[in-house]
Amino acid sequence: MDARAENFYAVWRTRCRAVNALHDDDSVPPEKLLQAVWQHQRLRRDALKTSDGKTLRVLHPGFASAEGGPDFRGAVLQLGDEKPVAGDVEIDLQSAGWRAHGHDKNQSFKNVILHVVWEASGKIETVPSVLPLKNFLDAPVAELALALENESGLPAALRGKCSAPLSELNSSQLAELLNAAAKVRFENKANAILARAKNSGWEQALWENLFKALGYKNNVWPMVNLAETKSRWRGGADSVFEIQARLLGVSGLLPDELTRSQKSSDTFLRRAWDVWWRDRDEFADCTLPRAVWKFHGLRPANHPQRRLALASHWLARKNLVSKIENWCAPEIPDKKLLDSLHEIFQVERDDFWSWHWTFKSASMIKPQPLLGEARVTDLAVNVVLPWLWVRAKEGGNEKILRAVERRFFAWPAAEDNSVLKLARQRLLGTSSARVLKSAAQQQGLMQIVRDFCEHSNAICADCRFPDLVRSWQAPTTI
Numbered sequence: 001m002d003a004r005a006e007n008f009y010a011v012w013r014t015r016c017r018a019v020n021a022l023h024d025d026d027s028v029p030p031e032k033l034l035q036a037v038w039q040h041q042r043l044r045r046d047a048l049k050t051s052d053g054k055t056l057r058v059l060h061p062g063f064a065s066a067e068g069g070p071d072f073r074g075a076v077l078q079l080g081d082e083k084p085v086a087g088d089v090e091i092d093l094q095s096a097g098w099r100a101h102g103h104d105k106n107q108s109f110k111n112v113i114l115h116v117v118w119e120a121s122g123k124i125e126t127v128p129s130v131l132p133l134k135n136f137l138d139a140p141v142a143e144l145a146l147a148l149e150n151e152s153g154l155p156a157a158l159r160g161k162c163s164a165p166l167s168e169l170n171s172s173q174l175a176e177l178l179n180a181a182a183k184v185r186f187e188n189k190a191n192a193i194l195a196r197a198k199n200s201g202w203e204q205a206l207w208e209n210l211f212k213a214l215g216y217k218n219n220v221w222p223m224v225n226l227a228e229t230k231s232r233w234r235g236g237a238d239s240v241f242e243i244q245a246r247l248l249g250v251s252g253l254l255p256d257e258l259t260r261s262q263k264s265s266d267t268f269l270r271r272a273w274d275v276w277w278r279d280r281d282e283f284a285d286c287t288l289p290r291a292v293w294k295f296h297g298l299r300p301a302n303h304p305q306r307r308l309a310l311a312s313h314w315l316a317r318k319n320l321v322s323k324i325e326n327w328c329a330p331e332i333p334d335k336k337l338l339d340s341l342h343e344i345f346q347v348e349r350d351d352f353w354s355w356h357w358t359f360k361s362a363s364m365i366k367p368q369p370l371l372g373e374a375r376v377t378d379l380a381v382n383v384v385l386p387w388l389w390v391r392a393k394e395g396g397n398e399k400i401l402r403a404v405e406r407r408f409f410a411w412p413a414a415e416d417n418s419v420l421k422l423a424r425q426r427l428l429g430t431s432s433a434r435v436l437k438s439a440a441q442q443q444g445l446m447q448i449v450r451d452f453c454e455h456s457n458a459i460c461a462d463c464r465f466p467d468l469v470r471s472w473q474a475p476t477t478i
């Protein structure tokens with residue numbers, strides 16, 4: 001190929017992207033592009049002015065949110081001569097979107113301090129302040145679309161101040177640091193379990209924490225509530241189905257109307273009501289209102305009704321607790337740890353829930369497990385291992401204590417999540433999940449976020465972690 005000739009493919013791509021970057025309406029770029037422009041601050045940053053004429057300094061644009069609500073969390077901005085403030089940023093094409101999308105009435109948007117729009121339109125709100133981007137881009141829209149298309153992760157300038165000293169650690173130093181932070185998190189969890197066990201006994205503390213894990217993350221408190229009243233509602237229900245009906249009843253999650261569209265769901269509901277009808281007056285004092293449950297943004301597999309079905313199988317087994325106790329005695333190769341615990345918590349088949357995500361969904365062609373591997377890891381790291389460890393510690397059983405600790409540090413990495421994704425990029429300068437080799441290393445990173453990032457802000461103001469890393473690393477690298 002003639003080196004002087006322009007790469008035809010690159011030319012195609014440029015043309016296509018330049019065209020695609022523009023919406024149907026020729027002049028308005030897609031919202032995703034505006035988000036990328038804001039994240040990478042492809043703006044004439046020294047010229048920014050809000051729609052009411054105030055100068056705007058962006059000390060930090062915030063972090064892209066993957067969890068609904070405002071587009072960027074934790075931005076730090078300065079308006080005119082006012083003091084810098086921290087808050088959220090929402091991006092819309094038009095300023096009228098603030099009301100049109102219902103942000104003005106949505107509690108999740110109450111911390112928004114800046115509404116970034118392509119252009120101001122209609123009646124302009126002054127709370128939050130509005131920044132029309134149209135006149136502040138640092139390059140033409142088509143050029144920005146091409147430049148930002150493949151950008152993922154944080155621009156280098158937005159990494160945390162600790163990312164430089166952390167990058168100077170070798171892999172075993174980094175592992176050592178993360179494991180040390182993980183141990184703190186692990187012991188905190190174990191101590192919380194101990195505190196509860198002192199009040200309610202080891203077994204009850206275990207159940208409360210199992211339920212808590214089943215509620216993660218939107219329904220932790222209703223699940224804990226159910227576990228706390230277990231001694232009230234558990235008696236007299238023996239079969240899995242009776243326990244399920246009872247749990248659905250006391251949780252407030254048993255629908256009082258048939259679906260009229262799913263025959264198998266309606267058959268289940270009729271049977272469940274036959275059980276709950278007899279019980280409900282007796283358990284009225286511990287029945288939760290349906291309103292305490294959150295369903296927004298939940299994947300069907302994580303629906304609380306399905307999680308309660310899983311709990312009903314565990315409760316129906318008489319020996320679940322002793323199986324967990326016995327699990328820590330034999331030697332288990334690291335590679336088999338996950339499977340060995342999965343076996344204890346796994347449910348063979350549920351007549352209804354193996355075939356349905358929710359009451360309203362149609363029956364599935366293939367049965368789906370009630371418990372996936374990711375949840376087993378959550379149970380191990382957050383409940384089973386800390387519970388076994390603190391029991392061994394209290395009982396002075398050094399051998400079990402060491403064995404449980406070993407399992408914790410050997411446990412394979414858990415499923416990725418939005419906290420880890422952001423932390424990896426901010427602290428470790430990488431979006432690759434593989435940098436964290438174990439569940440303990442993930443826990444360690446989350447602990448650092450909790451201990452340092454959550455006490456600072458997006459520009460790492462007053463954070464001592466970078467200096468601590470530097471001074472810790474110094475003697476080992478000389």
Ligand code: SF4
Binds near residue numbers: 161427449456463
């Ligand atoms: S706040 Fe501290 S720990 Fe968090 S990224 Fe900034 S320097 Fe690192």
